[in-house]
Amino acid sequence: METPLHTENRKYAQCIAASKRxxxxxxxxxxxxxxxxxxxxLPDGLSLAGSLPFLxxxxxxxxxxxxxxxxxxxxxLVERFIGAKILDVSRAHALGDQVAxxxxxxxxxxxxxxxxxxxxxxxxxxxxxxxxxxxxxxPDAVAAAVLAASTxxxxxxxxxxxLFTQAHYRSSIAPDDALSPLWRDVFxxxxxxxxxxxxxxxxxxxREDARLGAAERDAAVDELIGLVGAVxxxxxxxxxxxxxxxxxxVGRSFTADERLAISGAFLRAYRHQYxxxxxxxxxxxxxxxxxxxxxxxxxxxxxxxxLFVH
Numbered sequence: 051m052e053t054p055l056h057t058e059n060r061k062y063a064q065c066i067a068a069s070k071r072x073x074x075x076x077x078x079x080x081x082x083x084x085x086x087x088x089x090x091x092l093p094d095g096l097s098l099a100g101s102l103p104f105l106x107x108x109x110x111x112x113x114x115x116x117x118x119x120x121x122x123x124x125x126x127l128v129e130r131f132i133g134a135k136i137l138d139v140s141r142a143h144a145l146g147d148q149v150a151x152x153x154x155x156x157x158x159x160x161x162x163x164x165x166x167x168x169x170x171x172x173x174x175x176x177x178x179x180x181x182x183x184x185x186x187x188x189p190d191a192v193a194a195a196v197l198a199a200s201t202x203x204x205x206x207x208x209x210x211x212x213l214f215t216q217a218h219y220r221s222s223i224a225p226d227d228a229l230s231p232l233w234r235d236v237f238x239x240x241x242x243x244x245x246x247x248x249x250x251x252x253x254x255x256x257r258e259d260a261r262l263g264a265a266e267r268d269a270a271v272d273e274l275i276g277l278v279g280a281v282x283x284x285x286x287x288x289x290x291x292x293x294x295x296x297x298x299x300v301g302r303s304f305t306a307d308e309r310l311a312i313s314g315a316f317l318r319a320y321r322h323q324y325x326x327x328x329x330x331x332x333x334x335x336x337x338x339x340x341x342x343x344x345x346x347x348x349x350x351x352x353x354x355x356x357l358f359v360h
Contacts, residue, residue, distance in 0.1 A: 061253060062153040065246040069156045072242040076167050079239045080232070085178055087111075089230035091118025093222040098319040104308055109300050113312075116183070116296050117319060118233060119175050120288060123185040124324065125240070126168030128211050131193035133161035135204050138197075139254050150253075157250050160243045171236065180299035184291050187284045196277060202262060203273035205255040207281075209337065212248040214328035216241065252337055259341045271346045275353045281324055282357055289317040321357050329354060 085091075092114045094100045099110045140154035176183070196204060219241040223234060262270065293313040297304065304312065328334060339347065 058253060058257075059147065059149055061249060062147070062150040065153045065250055066149065066156060068246040069153070069160070069243070074239050074242070076163065076170065079167065079235055080170070083232045085174060085232055086230055087115065087178060089233070090114040090226075090228055091230055091233045092121060093226040093229065095222045096121075096218060096319065096323055098315050098322065101315050101318070102308075102311060104304075104311075109302065112300050113296060113315075115179065116292050117316070117323075119172070119179065119183060120185065120292055120320075121323065122168045122171045122175075122236075125215075126165050126172070127187055127189045127192055129161045129165050129168075130189040131196040131204070132208050132211070133158050133165070134193060134197060135201070135208060136161065136250070136254075139201065139205070139258070153246075153250055154254075157247055160247070164240060164243070167236070167240075182298060183295050186288050186291055192284065195280065199273045199277055200266075200270045202255070202258050202267065202270035203277055205251060205258055206270075206274045206338065207277045209248070209251040209255050210278075210328040210331070210334055211324075212244055212251050213331045213334045214324070215244045216248055217327055217331055218323070248333075252333075255337065256341075267341070268346065271342060271350065275350055278325060278329070278354060278357075282321065285320040285324060286317060289313070289320050292316050325354070325357050 088111075090097075090111050094110075094114075097114045097117045099105065099113050102110070102113070105113060136154055137158045140151055140158065143151040143154065172185070196207070219237050223229065223237050224241075226234075259267065290313065293309075293316045296316075297309060297312065338350075342350070
């Protein structure tokens with residue numbers, strides 16, 4: 051019978067095999083192409099464009115493109131602290147399980163590549179979309195703030211992010227033929243490598259959880275709540291900036307009520323994309339539920355409830 055240790059080792063080995071099988075380089079994805087603004091970037095299920103019936107087809111498309119640009123920048127941002135944390139936890143395997151070490155080193159290498167991919171996408175979009183877009187968060191400052199939290203909390207946030215990445219691609223991006231072909235390819239290739247990252251996040255989070263006492267875990271739960279709240283603290287000003295950019299560049303006027311609706315839709319969409327879809331992911335719920343008490347789970351739910359207004 052396979053022991054838990056053997057099962058864990060086998061999972062690390064599976065991640066290595068997947069990493070080797072799906073490995074790609076940035077030029078394999080871009081292939082000299084440019085983004086065609088005749089296509090949407092994000093599907094309506096993520097952008098929530100359908101909640102604004104007064105937008106015509108062109109405006110809905112631009113609405114998705116503004117959000118898509120921020121979507122790419124947000125992934126470049128979070129991968130800054132994810133890569134740093136995975137590099138940090140890999141040290142625990144350095145003089146032990148070399149299979150686990152290789153899996154985590156590959157993970158870090160892939161996250162560095164993804165950051166470069168999203169930097170290149172931003173440069174491409176800056177030369178294609180109307181001037182005036184601003185991405186407000188500073189990746190290094192955000193990473194430093196996140197990494198000040200406990201490893202348990204950071205791995206929890208990371209697992210949440212990797213899982214919603216999977217959910218977004220499978221349920222919304224892959225099935226939408228109206229999206230930019232280049233955009234879909236970017237997230238197809240991203241998804242292929244993030245699939246094993248999600249498994250590694252889970253393994254390392256459970257491993258870290260086993261090291262904690264009850265009081266340490268209780269404090270870490272509060273830190274995880276704080277990190278999710280900090281994500282929302284990034285989303286609120288970015289949603290406002292993106293709404294202003296959209297309104298200034300879309301090429302038509304709106305009533306005061308419509309402008310308010312547009313601003314509200316940006317924030318609801320971002321909370322849905324970066325918080326709600328991850329927190330509600332069935333795998334995330336199962337993994338977190340296996341670590342925390344009923345009282346801690348209720349504390350998390352109560353803290354996040356205000357963000358779930360759709």
